[in-house]
Amino acid sequence: MAAIDKIDLSKKILVLTLFLLGWLWLPVVSAKAQQRPILEKKVTISANNEPLESFLRRLSQSAGSVFSYSSSVIDVNKKVTGNFSDQPLREVLEVVFEGNVDIKQKGVYIILTPKPNNQKEVVISGYVVDETTGKAVRDVTVYDPITLKSSLTDEYGYFYLTVKNPALEEMQLVINRKDYTDTVLVDQKFSTFKKIKLKSQEIDLEELGQNIAEPFKDFWVWTKKSVGFTNLENMQDTIHRRFQVSLLPFIGTNRKLSGSVVNDYSINIFGGFSAGTDKLELGGLFNLDRGNVKSIQAAGLFNQVSGIVKGLQMAGLANAVKDSVDGVQLAGLTNFNTGNASGLQMAGLINLGTKSFKGMQAAGISNFSYLDVDGVQLAGVINVGRNVKGTQIGLFNYADSIRGAQIGLINFVWNGYHQVEIGADEMLPLNISLRSGTRSFYTMLSAGLRTDSSELPVWAFGYGIGSAPALGKKTFLNIELSSQQLNKGTVDALNLVNRFYIGLEYRMAKKIGIYAGPSLNLRVYDSSFTDHPALFTFSNPRIISESNYPSDNISTQLWIGGRAGLRFF
Numbered sequence: 001m002a003a004i005d006k007i008d009l010s011k012k013i014l015v016l017t018l019f020l021l022g023w024l025w026l027p028v029v030s031a032k033a034q035q036r037p038i039l040e041k042k043v044t045i046s047a048n049n050e051p052l053e054s055f056l057r058r059l060s061q062s063a064g065s066v067f068s069y070s071s072s073v074i075d076v077n078k079k080v081t082g083n084f085s086d087q088p089l090r091e092v093l094e095v096v097f098e099g100n101v102d103i104k105q106k107g108v109y110i111i112l113t114p115k116p117n118n119q120k121e122v123v124i125s126g127y128v129v130d131e132t133t134g135k136a137v138r139d140v141t142v143y144d145p146i147t148l149k150s151s152l153t154d155e156y157g158y159f160y161l162t163v164k165n166p167a168l169e170e171m172q173l174v175i176n177r178k179d180y181t182d183t184v185l186v187d188q189k190f191s192t193f194k195k196i197k198l199k200s201q202e203i204d205l206e207e208l209g210q211n212i213a214e215p216f217k218d219f220w221v222w223t224k225k226s227v228g229f230t231n232l233e234n235m236q237d238t239i240h241r242r243f244q245v246s247l248l249p250f251i252g253t254n255r256k257l258s259g260s261v262v263n264d265y266s267i268n269i270f271g272g273f274s275a276g277t278d279k280l281e282l283g284g285l286f287n288l289d290r291g292n293v294k295s296i297q298a299a300g301l302f303n304q305v306s307g308i309v310k311g312l313q314m315a316g317l318a319n320a321v322k323d324s325v326d327g328v329q330l331a332g333l334t335n336f337n338t339g340n341a342s343g344l345q346m347a348g349l350i351n352l353g354t355k356s357f358k359g360m361q362a363a364g365i366s367n368f369s370y371l372d373v374d375g376v377q378l379a380g381v382i383n384v385g386r387n388v389k390g391t392q393i394g395l396f397n398y399a400d401s402i403r404g405a406q407i408g409l410i411n412f413v414w415n416g417y418h419q420v421e422i423g424a425d426e427m428l429p430l431n432i433s434l435r436s437g438t439r440s441f442y443t444m445l446s447a448g449l450r451t452d453s454s455e456l457p458v459w460a461f462g463y464g465i466g467s468a469p470a471l472g473k474k475t476f477l478n479i480e481l482s483s484q485q486l487n488k489g490t491v492d493a494l495n496l497v498n499r500f501y502i503g504l505e506y507r508m509a510k511k512i513g514i515y516a517g518p519s520l521n522l523r524v525y526d527s528s529f530t531d532h533p534a535l536f537t538f539s540n541p542r543i544i545s546e547s548n549y550p551s552d553n554i555s556t557q558l559w560i561g562g563r564a565g566l567r568f569f
Contacts, residue, residue, distance in 0.1 A: 282299075
């Protein structure tokens with residue numbers, strides 16, 4: 001009986017203890033619940049042409065607050081229409097009052113006063129939320145690029161920014177946050193309350209390269225339960241051997257310790273795995289090195305190195321290097337590096353690097369360097385580099401900036417030379433040309449049209465190159481070589497008009513310029529074809545030379561013409 005009483009007493013003590021702990025914890029929980037300011041309390045409310053006074057009364061009940069304002073300065077008869085779902089009280093008030101009222105909290109009281117009409121200072125506030133989830137984003141930098149006044153969003157995504165002497169006709173805000181795309185907000189209506197949606201950052205190519213490299217780097221852990229891998233985890237130091245031969249990873253003269261051994265000479269019948277190679281490594285199929293490789297590495301399929309490569313690396317399919325490369329990489333398909341590279345890269349398809357490259361890249365399809373390029377990129381299709389110092393040769397060439405030349409069908413420099421030209425010459429009254437590259441060297445894609453009343457339309461397409469050195473602040477010299485195929489209806493026969501043009505360009509305004517100048521024209525055409533379009537219908541330049549080559553059915557004509565028109569930058 002005594003034992004039963006002891007058990008009951010123990011239960012009572014336990015229950016009492018839990019009750020007291022709960023009682024003591026309750027104020028803490030309650031205090032935390034009260035930490036959210038009333039202005040940040042989420043409310044759901046709607047109104048349809050409802051008087052402001054009535055709407056505020058309902059909103060007060062929903063938010064658990066008391067509004068304090070003077071009906072003599074705030075129009076309580078104003079009609080309110082809107083649907084607000086799970087939005088902060090502050091946001092609801094800003095939308096209802098259209099940003100024209102100062103909102104302050106004091107305890108449970110929300111004080112509403114008209115904003116002063118101050119042209120020299122303006123307060124901008126608002127919320128920053130994730131575009132996808134709609135959740136508040138904290139620690140976002142919001143700043144005015146003119147005055148550099150800035151604010152950080154709080155845990156509710158709210159910011160508050162005072163800007164002096166604002167440009168009232170157009171306000172700009174710059175919004176920056178790690179892992180989100182940088183945003184520039186341009187507000188021509190100049191509203192003082194903003195709700196800004198941030199978009200998650202696109203996949204960074206350098207980070208993408210690192211992520212792609214991870215499976216390469218860890219390829220050698222093809223079985224984490226193996227003794228070889230266990231040895232690798234246990235051993236911090238590396239062993240040096242002059243020579244090794246292996247059939248497959250961990251099956252060779254270095255046995256289960258191969259991942260911890262640096263070899264001078266390494267022969268892998270099918271494939272092998274080592275801590276590094278100092279002089280020569282040959283693999284029938286593949287070579288895997290978790291450390292550095294020096295001198296020569298060659299494999300039938302691929303090489304993967306997690307350290308630095310210095311020397312010659314050759315593979316039938318691919319070379320992948322996690323760190324830097326200094327030397328020559330040759331691959332049947334691709335060379336892939338996530339560190340800086342220098343020397344020569346040649347690949348059947350693509351050379352891809354997530355950092356800088358110095359030297360020469362040559363690929364059947366594409367060369368891509370995420371950072372700077374110092375040297376030459378030569379590709380069958382496209383070359384891409386950020387800041388290029390050297391030459392890009394390909395069908396398409398792209399760079400953020402370039403000190404050198406781009407040679408290709410389409411060249412584009414983000415911070416370079418871009419123009420759309422609309423003008424006329426002695427043959428066609430309407431010509432449109434897209435000019436892109438740098439002022440020292442650019443390419444042109446052109447098209448022209450002439451409608452003759454009784455015949456098929458005469459049109460032309462062409463390509464050219466040029467240079468536009470500056471003669472003054474607004475004046476430029478144009479030196480261009482181009483070629484156009486002139487057609488009537490369809491393209492039926494050779495009818496090329498080759499042009500050497502020297503002219504002047506004057507920039508009238510920030511985005512508009514005019515140009516004019518003479519040209520020397522050489523027409524090369526198929527003399528056996530009898531339905532070429534007439535060269536001139538609205539002008540009459542003199543043909544100064546004509547030649548015929550009957551054996552080749554080719555004829556030529558030479559004349560002096562001219563061009564003039566507008567350019568848009």
